[in-house]
Ligand SMILES: Nc1ncnc2c1ncn2[C@@H]1O[C@H](COP(=O)(O)OP(=O)(O)OP(=O)(O)O)[C@@H](O)[C@H]1O
């Protein structure tokens with residue numbers, strides 16, 4: 001077993017999640033501590049500005065050397081090093097996802113896709129004295145895959161003893177589902193927006209980072225016409241493989257009329273839309289799951305959970321119901337994925353990213369680079 005630390009900076013831009021895992025990439029020997037280092041407001045703001053600027057910079061061929069990108073990458077990496085130090089556990093390997101600032105997998109066969117995670121793996125290796133595995137997505141995208149989601153192979157390890165079929169749902173900035181069949185078959189994809197648009201609304205309407213405990217949504221009414229327009233988005237009907245950039249639905253949300261609603265109604269409608277996206281995902285699964293296990297920050301939003309319960313036929317339970325840490329699953333996944341890279345095991349599969357075959361990936365930076 002390898003002693004790994006997984007690090008994930010998610011699309012919510014709220015901070016870095018870190019988790020200790022002993023694993024050989026196929027099994028988990030032991031989970032250790034997990035924690036989150038929140039980013040200071042200035043870094044959140046700068047990351048958000050970078051996310052917004054990334055498509056135009058990329059189109060102009062100026063993303064790679066952009067000074068704001070390099071500055072954000074350095075600051076973000078320092079917080080990752082802080083997270084590793086705070087865990088206080090000796091490790092053989094760090095799995096460093098970085099921060100996605102642009103995600104454009106190929107839309108058609110033969111097209112060239114891009115996925116871009118920022119972070120400085122050599123700096124992290126120097127600061128921590130531990131080997132760093134990074135760049136988990138680009139080999140898959142180069143082979144024509146979506147490059148996301150990556151957590152399904154870890155979800156299968158977690159859910160080994162559970163009755164199948166089972167669905168694991170992550171509600172981060174974006175939602176993603178992993179369906180696991182009787183024989184361990186995997187079908188996975190991004191369902192649609194989750195907390196991302198709700199966070200944007202809370203920032204505008206309340207000056208808060210999120211609709212804390214779903215209070216705003218609970219005070220509003222779903223606008224059926226706006227929800228119907230949102231639910232007609234072709235992404236929901238498109239079969240997997242499919243994955244999303246954090247900003248992919250921004251335009252559709254504007255054009256459907258969300259900004260014209262009172263803030264509470266907008267929040268209720270966005271929560272209902274997140275649930276509608278998950279309900280629409282069911283038709284792309286090979287068989288209905290017996291239960292849904294929910295991880296990610298969205299499980300703390302009761303308005304979102306109620307909307308999901310109403311939209312899904314099978315029981316919905318938080319990850320904690322199985323003894324898992326729903327805040328740490330993605331970070332734990334990158335510890336397990338790092339071990340898989342070290343052992344040359346595949347990260348992605350035709351059923352998870354649409355990769356043409358099970359694909360290895362990731363790059364390694366030695367401890368003292
Ligand atoms: N108490 C709460 N009430 C409402 N929403 C909450 C609460 N706690 C967390 N959240 C939501 O969860 C989000 C963070 O979730 P999480 O950390 O799973 O996302 P992420 O990992 O950054 O995103 P992704 O999985 O898309 O990469 C916050 O932005 C917020 O919207």
Ligand SMILES: CC(=O)N[C@H]1[C@@H]2OC[C@@H](O2)[C@@H](O)[C@@H]1O[C@H](C)C(=O)O
Pocket residue numbers: 010011100103115147148149150151152170172173174175176190243244330
């Ligand atoms: C490109 C990218 O960073 N995608 C994230 C994002 O956040 C949730 C969803 O969209 C998922 O596809 C993915 O993250 C997790 C860790 C994954 O790859 O499984």
